[in-house]
Amino acid sequence: GRLDATFSSPRADANLKGVVRDGRFVAQGPVAVNLAEITSGLGSRLVNGLPAVGVFEKRREDGAASLTATGLTLPVDGDLRKLNGDFTLKFGLVRFETGGSFAGILRRLGQRDQGSLGRRVEPFHAVIKDGVMFYDRYTLPLGEFTVDTEGSVDLAERRMDVVPYIPLGALSDEAAGRFNTGLGKLFSELRVLDRATMLPWRTTGSFDGPRTEPDLELFVKQLGSGLNPLKLLPGAKPGGK
Numbered sequence: 001g002r003l004d005a006t007f008s009s010p011r012a013d014a015n016l017k018g019v020v021r022d023g024r025f026v027a028q029g030p031v032a033v034n035l036a037e038i039t040s041g042l043g044s045r046l047v048n049g050l051p052a053v054g055v056f057e058k059r060r061e062d063g064a065a066s067l068t069a070t071g072l073t074l075p076v077d078g079d080l081r082k083l084n085g086d087f088t089l090k091f092g093l094v095r096f097e098t099g100g101s102f103a104g105i106l107r108r109l110g111q112r113d114q115g116s117l118g119r120r121v122e123p124f125h126a127v128i129k130d131g132v133m134f135y136d137r138y139t140l141p142l143g144e145f146t147v148d149t150e151g152s153v154d155l156a157e158r159r160m161d162v163v164p165y166i167p168l169g170a171l172s173d174e175a176a177g178r179f180n181t182g183l184g185k186l187f188s189e190l191r192v193l194d195r196a197t198m199l200p201w202r203t204t205g206s207f208d209g210p211r212t213e214p215d216l217e218l219f220v221k222q223l224g225s226g227l228n229p230l231k232l233l234p235g236a237k238p239g240g241k
Contacts, residue, residue, distance in 0.1 A: 004231045011037040017073075024082040027072040035065040038094070046089070047096075049126075049133060049153040050140065051203040051210055052164050055097040062093040062118055071185060080156040081131040089124045097144070100213065105175040105201070106142075106166070131156035137165075145170040148198060164208070169195030178214045 003025060004017045014033040020025050024176045035058070038046070043056030058065055075082035085167055095118050098106050120142050126135035137150040147170070151162025168176055200222065202215040 011035065011039075013166055020076060020206065023075065023077045025072075025074040025076055027069070027074075027085075031069045031072050032072075033067040033069075035067065036060055038065060043094075043096075048207055049151065049160060049162055050100055050136065050138070050149050050157075051160070051162060051212060052102045052140065052142075052149065052166070053096050054102075055063075057096075058091065062095070065092055065094075066090045066213040079131075083131050083155065085128050085142045087126050087128065091121050091124065093117075093118050093120050096140075102164075105172060105212065106170055107172045113179070142170060144194075149155050151203075152226065159205065160207065160210060161202070161204050163218065164201050164203060164212075166201060167195060168197045168199055171199065179216070179219060 002019050002034045005015070007014045007016070012033060012035045014031065016025070016027065016031060018028045020026075037060045038058035040055055040057045044057070046054045066089075068090075069085045072085040073082060074209065076205070121140060122138070124135070124138055126133050128134075133153040133155060135146050135150065135152075139146045139148050145167040147167075148165040149162055151160065153160045153162065176199075200215040200218045201212055202218075203210050203212045205211045
């Protein structure tokens, strides 16, 4: 059948117009949702693909957030493999703290650095195809640094495979030391790395217990592609052998 409805609550409102067929709702035209408030419970679900974030919320005094979806299909039978769409979420001012599997990776940051007093973040864009969300590199401010993330999240299977990029200066000493092996150690000795160097990690596994490890292969590949090979040879000079 057809659906043309307006939904309203103290925290959000939305308009939906479309048809229901084959166990899914197919929107006709863009769908807009206004969020006056994002509770920590809803926030934890919205940032499942951003493993560096533990607590995420938006209070009413922070101003509204908005979600726009095009090409939207929603399951009406609970099967998230029927979820599709192109989504843009404009958070505006939000409050967040680091946590989860990153609790022992980032150095200790004050509450202000963690964003619990409110930080303005850039819009988040993602494409969901058959229940799997893909998003390009997304930047989140964290004190004097920023943390970038990109990857894919299987919402149906509740699993993720994402690559967070964390500046060397934001890592704990123990976490930074995990890059100090092999070619990574050589890059460090050559002073190729500084506090702002973005080091890649990889978070994989289920939402309930993801595992975060250094992505040493990507680290060497990225740094090596922009490094002058002559710097790897002590005393080497351009034109020399």
